[in-house]
Amino acid sequence: MRTKQQNADYQREYYRRNKARLCARTKMRRARNAEPYRERLRAWRAANPDKARYYYAKYKRARGREIRQKIRLKAAAVRAEMMAAYGGRCECCGEQNPGFLTIEHKRRDGSAHRRRLGGPDKILADLKRRGWPKDDYALMCMNCNWGRRRTGICPHERGWSFRLVGGCKR
Numbered sequence: 252m253r254t255k256q257q258n259a260d261y262q263r264e265y266y267r268r269n270k271a272r273l274c275a276r277t278k279m280r281r282a283r284n285a286e287p288y289r290e291r292l293r294a295w296r297a298a299n300p301d302k303a304r305y306y307y308a309k310y311k312r313a314r315g316r317e318i319r320q321k322i323r324l325k326a327a328a329v330r331a332e333m334m335a336a337y338g339g340r341c342e343c344c345g346e347q348n349p350g351f352l353t354i355e356h357k358r359r360d361g362s363a364h365r366r367r368l369g370g371p372d373k374i375l376a377d378l379k380r381r382g383w384p385k386d387d388y389a390l391m392c393m394n395c396n397w398g399r400r401r402t403g404i405c406p407h408e409r410g411w412s413f414r415l416v417g418g419c420k421r
């Protein structure tokens with residue numbers, strides 16, 4: 252007869268030797284039926300906020316680079332989707348270089364939108380959730396976006412004189 256201690260040792264050793272296989276099995280089980288696991292995890296997190304924070308910090312320390320990479324890739328994918336949804340070019344001047352393009356808030360409520368949601372990634376997520384609405388948003392280059400920030404009229408439309416005559420006063 253094995254003692255309790257021997258049993259525990261045996262189990263620990265067994266787990267150590269078969270860790271990869273056992274983890275893969277658990278992972279597969281969870282993937283097949285993810286929602287209850289997620290629900291349980293959520294409940295546990297809500298009941299143990301300190302531990303949850305601790306474990307997440309540990310996880311982040313160990314896998315931080317991987318997580319950041321994932322977030323970056325996802326953000327880039329959403330941005331590409333946004334570009335395609337809004338026509339891929341500045342609505343005012345036709346600039347197509349994605350590095351210059353941004354979302355223009357036609358109703359001039361960009362800062363409120365940002366404040367409400369908390370960041371540019373959140374804005375894109377919000378627009379995506381709403382099916383890329385076109386009425387109040389458009390794709391514009393930074394130049395046209397910046398140029399319209401006070402009057403809502405791009406210098407492209409106002410013409411050159413604006414810069415010379417009243418540009419700095421308004």
Ligand SMILES: [Zn+2]
Nearest residue numbers: 341344392395
């Ligand atoms: Zn433009």
Ligand SMILES: [Zn+2]
Nearest residue numbers: 343395405407
């Ligand atoms: Zn313009």
